[in-house]
Amino acid sequence: MNMAPRIRKFALTAHVTFSVGWLGTVIGFLVLVVTALSTQDTQTVRVAWIAMELIGWFAIVPLAFASLLTGLVMSLGTKWGLFRHYWVFFKLSLTVIATSVLLLNMQTVSYLAGIAAETESVDIAGMWGELLHAGGGLLILLVITILSIYKPRGMTWYGLRKQHQRQSKIS
Amino acid sequence: MSNKESGREKDEDLGKIESESTTNTPRWVKMFGIIAIVLVLLVVLIMIISGGEHGPGRHIKSDDAVGQTLLLKEGIQQL
Numbered sequence: 160m161n162m163a164p165r166i167r168k169f170a171l172t173a174h175v176t177f178s179v180g181w182l183g184t185v186i187g188f189l190v191l192v193v194t195a196l197s198t199q200d201t202q203t204v205r206v207a208w209i210a211m212e213l214i215g216w217f218a219i220v221p222l223a224f225a226s227l228l229t230g231l232v233m234s235l236g237t238k239w240g241l242f243r244h245y246w247v248f249f250k251l252s253l254t255v256i257a258t259s260v261l262l263l264n265m266q267t268v269s270y271l272a273g274i275a276a277e278t279e280s281v282d283i284a285g286m287w288g289e290l291l292h293a294g295g296g297l298l299i300l301l302v303i304t305i306l307s308i309y310k311p312r313g314m315t316w317y318g319l320r321k322q323h324q325r326q327s328k329i330s
Numbered sequence: 331m332s333n334k335e336s337g338r339e340k341d342e343d344l345g346k347i348e349s350e351s352t353t354n355t356p357r358w359v360k361m362f363g364i365i366a367i368v369l370v371l372l373v374v375l376i377m378i379i380s381g382g383e384h385g386p387g388r389h390i391k392s393d394d395a396v397g398q399t400l401l402l403k404e405g406i407q408q409l
Contacts, residue, residue, distance in 0.1 A: 245359045313356035 162236035170236060174229035178307075181222040182300045188214055189293045195286050204281040211289065212272035215265045223258045230254060243318030246306045257299045264292045 195207035
């Protein structure tokens with residue numbers, strides 16, 4: 160099923176907006192982590208945990224799902240498909256992995272933010288884990304962005320089979 | 331960018347779909363796969379070394395999690 164050009168443009172705009180937004184919010188999350196790791200003020204670390212929970216659940220997670228959903232729409236609504244081209248397949252896989260790890264990691268963030276909010280104590284060791292998770296997430300999002308822009312050549316076995324089927328129908 | 335140029339880029343993008351007929355796996359895909367396998371093995375290794383615990387549970391190993399975090403707070407204040 161191919162989308163009409165106007166709908167395709169709208170879906171593409173939405174997908175790019177959500178994806179870039181996801182990247183931006185992860186950078187914001189990383190700023191909080193680095194600030195918490197480089198300070199000696201416990202209040203700053205406490206506030207960082209609380210802010211990380213808010214930015215995680217109300218910005219990063221919704222943007223991740225919106226990006227995944229609009230990406231699926233773009234793939235299924237155009238000739239690119241979901242499993243026909245390696246770059247699309249890798250993009251989808253990386254997005255699913257990043258979203259899954261994000262959801263798992265947010266459990267930890269919520270737990271530690273809860274401690275920071277309720278007991279006036281902080282867990283600075285947990286921040287190193289967040290640096291690893293958010294840093295890794297940012298790296299994955301950059302790879303996804305590069306794949307989207309360069310669209311490196313290469314069709315999957317499934318894509319080649321579909322192409323042959325289409326060509327044999329035409330001839 | 332002129333309309334003519336953007337139109338050409340669009341044609342090139344969509345033209346890629348039709349022009350790919352090689353059955354060989356591209357080199358970048360092989361490289362990508364190797365890097366992915368190495369990273370997965372690295373994550374598994376880190377999880378094994380750290381005792382296999384991940385998520386919030388790893389922060390409540392001791393009987394008194396709050397006590398542990400309070401100690402950390404005291405540690406920061408001493409710095």
